[in-house]
Amino acid sequence: MDNKLPSHFSCRTFLWCIYCIFFTADLFAQQVPAKSDSTLIKSFFDLALTGNKLNEDLLFLTKKIGPRISGSANAQKSVDWARKIMMEINPDSVYLQRVMVPHWERGAKEISFFKTGNKKTEMTVCAFGGSVATDGLLHAKVIEVNSWTELAALKESEVKGRFIFFNRAMDLREVETYKAYLGAVDQRSKGAIEAAKKGAIGVLVRSLTLKTDDIPHTGAVGYDITIKKIPAAAIGIQSAEILSVALRKNANLTFSLHMQCKQLPEEVSYNLIGELRGTTFPKDFITVGAHLDSWDLGEGAADDGTGVVQTLEVLRILKNMDKRPERSFRAILYMNEESGAHGAIQYAKEAREKNENHIAVLESDVGGFTPRGFRVDGSRTAVKQIKTWMELFVPYGVGEIYPNQRGIDLVPMKGLSKVLISLECDDQRFFDIHHSTSDTYDKLNIREVKLGAASMTSLAYLILKYGL
Amino acid sequence: MDNKLPSHFSCRTFLWCIYCIFFTADLFAQQVPAKSDSTLIKSFFDLALTGNKLNEDLLFLTKKIGPRISGSANAQKSVDWARKIMMEINPDSVYLQRVMVPHWERGAKEISFFKTGNKKTEMTVCAFGGSVATDGLLHAKVIEVNSWTELAALKESEVKGRFIFFNRAMDLREVETYKAYLGAVDQRSKGAIEAAKKGAIGVLVRSLTLKTDDIPHTGAVGYDITIKKIPAAAIGIQSAEILSVALRKNANLTFSLHMQCKQLPEEVSYNLIGELRGTTFPKDFITVGAHLDSWDLGEGAADDGTGVVQTLEVLRILKNMDKRPERSFRAILYMNEESGAHGAIQYAKEAREKNENHIAVLESDVGGFTPRGFRVDGSRTAVKQIKTWMELFVPYGVGEIYPNQRGIDLVPMKGLSKVLISLECDDQRFFDIHHSTSDTYDKLNIREVKLGAASMTSLAYLILKYGL
Numbered sequence: 001m002d003n004k005l006p007s008h009f010s011c012r013t014f015l016w017c018i019y020c021i022f023f024t025a026d027l028f029a030q031q032v033p034a035k036s037d038s039t040l041i042k043s044f045f046d047l048a049l050t051g052n053k054l055n056e057d058l059l060f061l062t063k064k065i066g067p068r069i070s071g072s073a074n075a076q077k078s079v080d081w082a083r084k085i086m087m088e089i090n091p092d093s094v095y096l097q098r099v100m101v102p103h104w105e106r107g108a109k110e111i112s113f114f115k116t117g118n119k120k121t122e123m124t125v126c127a128f129g130g131s132v133a134t135d136g137l138l139h140a141k142v143i144e145v146n147s148w149t150e151l152a153a154l155k156e157s158e159v160k161g162r163f164i165f166f167n168r169a170m171d172l173r174e175v176e177t178y179k180a181y182l183g184a185v186d187q188r189s190k191g192a193i194e195a196a197k198k199g200a201i202g203v204l205v206r207s208l209t210l211k212t213d214d215i216p217h218t219g220a221v222g223y224d225i226t227i228k229k230i231p232a233a234a235i236g237i238q239s240a241e242i243l244s245v246a247l248r249k250n251a252n253l254t255f256s257l258h259m260q261c262k263q264l265p266e267e268v269s270y271n272l273i274g275e276l277r278g279t280t281f282p283k284d285f286i287t288v289g290a291h292l293d294s295w296d297l298g299e300g301a302a303d304d305g306t307g308v309v310q311t312l313e314v315l316r317i318l319k320n321m322d323k324r325p326e327r328s329f330r331a332i333l334y335m336n337e338e339s340g341a342h343g344a345i346q347y348a349k350e351a352r353e354k355n356e357n358h359i360a361v362l363e364s365d366v367g368g369f370t371p372r373g374f375r376v377d378g379s380r381t382a383v384k385q386i387k388t389w390m391e392l393f394v395p396y397g398v399g400e401i402y403p404n405q406r407g408i409d410l411v412p413m414k415g416l417s418k419v420l421i422s423l424e425c426d427d428q429r430f431f432d433i434h435h436s437t438s439d440t441y442d443k444l445n446i447r448e449v450k451l452g453a454a455s456m457t458s459l460a461y462l463i464l465k466y467g468l
Numbered sequence: 469m470d471n472k473l474p475s476h477f478s479c480r481t482f483l484w485c486i487y488c489i490f491f492t493a494d495l496f497a498q499q500v501p502a503k504s505d506s507t508l509i510k511s512f513f514d515l516a517l518t519g520n521k522l523n524e525d526l527l528f529l530t531k532k533i534g535p536r537i538s539g540s541a542n543a544q545k546s547v548d549w550a551r552k553i554m555m556e557i558n559p560d561s562v563y564l565q566r567v568m569v570p571h572w573e574r575g576a577k578e579i580s581f582f583k584t585g586n587k588k589t590e591m592t593v594c595a596f597g598g599s600v601a602t603d604g605l606l607h608a609k610v611i612e613v614n615s616w617t618e619l620a621a622l623k624e625s626e627v628k629g630r631f632i633f634f635n636r637a638m639d640l641r642e643v644e645t646y647k648a649y650l651g652a653v654d655q656r657s658k659g660a661i662e663a664a665k666k667g668a669i670g671v672l673v674r675s676l677t678l679k680t681d682d683i684p685h686t687g688a689v690g691y692d693i694t695i696k697k698i699p700a701a702a703i704g705i706q707s708a709e710i711l712s713v714a715l716r717k718n719a720n721l722t723f724s725l726h727m728q729c730k731q732l733p734e735e736v737s738y739n740l741i742g743e744l745r746g747t748t749f750p751k752d753f754i755t756v757g758a759h760l761d762s763w764d765l766g767e768g769a770a771d772d773g774t775g776v777v778q779t780l781e782v783l784r785i786l787k788n789m790d791k792r793p794e795r796s797f798r799a800i801l802y803m804n805e806e807s808g809a810h811g812a813i814q815y816a817k818e819a820r821e822k823n824e825n826h827i828a829v830l831e832s833d834v835g836g837f838t839p840r841g842f843r844v845d846g847s848r849t850a851v852k853q854i855k856t857w858m859e860l861f862v863p864y865g866v867g868e869i870y871p872n873q874r875g876i877d878l879v880p881m882k883g884l885s886k887v888l889i890s891l892e893c894d895d896q897r898f899f900d901i902h903h904s905t906s907d908t909y910d911k912l913n914i915r916e917v918k919l920g921a922a923s924m925t926s927l928a929y930l931i932l933k934y935g936l
Contacts, residue, residue, distance in 0.1 A: 049641050172518045173514045173518060175513065175865065370838075370894050370896050396643050445900065446679075451896070
């Protein structure tokens with residue numbers, strides 16, 4: 001058999017053919033929404049904005065259950081409660097997905113102060129999630145660093161036996177607060193490792209917030225199993241400023257820290273899934289989700305109570321549609337996003353083992369504020385398809401498509417789903433409350449959360465109907 | 469002289485020429501921003517986001533002065549304070565514009581309840597601004613109406629001597645909350661007039677909010693000088709629901725209302741203006757403004773403390789630029805927007821008398837939340853020009869141009885300024901707090917207010933430089 005192309009079939013012609021094939025395929029792939037789609041989408045928004053269930057759910061989750069760190073009794077309560085809600089919604093199936101999760105406890109409230117001469121100044125701190133305890137009241141001198149270069153320039157002899165105080169602020173000039181967060185969170189994820197390498201006995205990290213209050217913001221500390229784990233705490237912005245000024249006056253002041261956190265044995269926990277089976281392509285899955293666990297401070301309201309109740313609302317609205325979806329839908333409440341995403345990893349593992357065909361996975365985990373659009377990563381054709389639908393979202397202020405999705409629970413599905421999508425919201429307020437005692441129900445506007453739920457429902461509906 | 473066109477000059481050619489002239493004029497009119505403009509705009513955002521003065525101003529205005537209804541001692545305090553701030557900024561001139569304003573006082577807290585048999589149910593109400601008092605405790609039966617048609621259908625004999633209870637809610641399904649407000653505010657502006665025409669002795673109006681709490685929201689009542697003024701009050705949403713249910717059970721229940729408000733003699737007050745004289749076209753004016761007065765409840769934080777401190781910040785940033793503006797700039801703090809806009813009317817009157825050439829007037833009066841863009845009314849060419857600049861605003865999320873500006877203080881300038889512009893913000897939260905005791909500093913996110921100030925500065929800068 002001759003594999004050569006006929007001589008008159010030039011390279012240019014060949015490329016042209018390839019282009020035409022792709023271009024035509026692309027054209028065919030574009031699914032133009034029907035007029036009834038805009039009517040249905042309007043009805044999703046009407047239902048969400050006039051309904052009471054989402055608000056009742058959020059009140060229960062934040063006020064009756066409250067904070068629900070992985071492995072805790074409260075985390076289990078939230079699974080039981082959400083399961084009951086899903087059962088009431090009554091999709092085709094509601095089931096649990098078993099997963100082992102870490103179980104860390106803060107213990108008694110942290111004690112922290114510094115002394116210059118006889119003067120004692122109280123500091124506001126909180127242990128980072130996963131941090132080791134201090135073994136009693138730890139006293140040491142402090143070295144402030146504002147960049148990795150500054151840390152690198154310090155000799156081991158200078159660092160040994162001291163606290164390293166990472167005081168680099170989130171950049172106030174960054175309009176997109178999430179970018180400002182990404183520009184400073186490395187102090188929490190790498191600080192304890194890099195400081196321990198040089199012999200530090202603990203680290204303090206300026207809280208990751210753009211507000212100038214004195215509320216410390218927790219989050220998962222980064223450790224390296226090959227490096228000694230040292231205590232790591234967030235320090236409130238005002239405390240950080242006071243400490244910084246004091247250090248300039250007296251570099252030898254003594255800082256004291258007492259943290260009684262405990263790493264307990266892993267616990268059995270669960271992802272929770274509610275499923276609607278597709279009528280035409282039951283083996284194609286579209287998922288919408290959020291994470292049930294939260295940090296132990298506040299009420300886990302914005303992070304990610306809003307995503308949880310939005311996910312339940314999407315399931316509720318889709319279940320109550322007259323017509324069953326063409327493809328299968330899953331509402332997923334992941335466990336343990338905050339300290340390892342064990343739930344999301346488990347979900348992806350089982351999806352791979354069962355060879356499930358995921359078309360799109362969507363998560364809401366940026367606070368539940370006024371939605372602006374979606375962040376989409378995935379195949380070019382699929383992203384293009386989603387963009388063509390955005391005219392349907394413009395009347396609701398949610399018509400923007402951005403790159404770089406931000407759902408941590410979606411990352412394990414990379415390569416397993418055609419697209420990963422995260423709801424994008426106005427983010428000016430998120431880091432005022434993120435991972436802190438301020439993350440409470442009263443900080444939220446329920447209409448904003450509802451608009452997010454309706455947006456998620458609408459996009460899920462279109463993918464369920466047309467595929468990608 | 470022959471006025472006829474040459475015979476070969478057909479009608480079609482004529483229209484074509486007209487089209488060409490307009491089209492060419494339009495092209496010439498388009499001012500393409502220089503690259504340095506984007507650098508400058510970035511610097512405006514950097515300055516606003518990193519500065520502290522705007523926050524200090526807002527804290528002083530809301531916490532040290534507080535509510536400042538027209539004609540009150542607090543309103544005068546706010547004029548004195550803002551004048552001092554403007555003097556510190558030190559533009560070319562700072563001056564007051566005298567204006568007579570109404571002076572209404574709420575008096576002692578309103579008393580309200582209804583009785584069914586021996587059971588007394590307390591109601592949460594507040595007098596509308598400008599309302600007459602009740603002359604002691606007023607008792608009467610209540611008729612609930614949910615539309616003008618319902619009111620029209622009632623006979624005078626049915627209405628006479630009763631309260632009319634306007635219970636039409638803001639439409640929860642309306643994504644744009646301002647539209648929902650416009651759809652219900654007629655009950656406040658026309659309710660007392662229409663009810664009095666039929667002999668009602670008072671009106672209660674369901675509070676204009678989308679939140680389901682029990683905080684009443686005030687605002688200016690509409691009266692007609694030819695119709696008897698009757699007491700008019702806002703009723704909290706929960707109270708309204710309770711009353712409505714009670715009326716269904718017992719249409720003859722007795723409602724009681726005691727309001728001790730007083731209309732005092734008009735007072736002398738002031739608009740405050742800070743001016744930067746233009747270098748090239750000093751007689752062309754671009755203004756940025758907000759209103760200093762507020763309602764007497766809350767702290768006048770969102771309405772319009774945010775606009776006030778944004779206006780001061782715009783003046784501060786423009787004054788501190790290396791280069792003086794080509795055209796003249798005015799920062800205007802209007803008096804009495806809330807109950808007659810006497811300050812804005814006075815400003816327009818003097819502008820007309822002095823034959824001043826206003827290019828653009830801008831106001832910020834929608835709460836100071838995350839800015840999205842601008843609402844622009846005016847000449848087609850000018851609006852088109854502003855649209856071409858919006859690419860410079862997209863990086864800050866403020867790139868949208870909408871029709872129908874919403875600055876009440878700009879209305880008297882219609883026909884006197886080429887364009888009227890209002891800052892457009894995310895409005896989901898505004899009516900939760902609008903005109904109520906909830907309008908306090910803690911409900912605001914200071915970064916959102918700063919983003920608005922930078923957006924206003926940037927647009928003012930471009931118009932000052934290029935004109936319209």
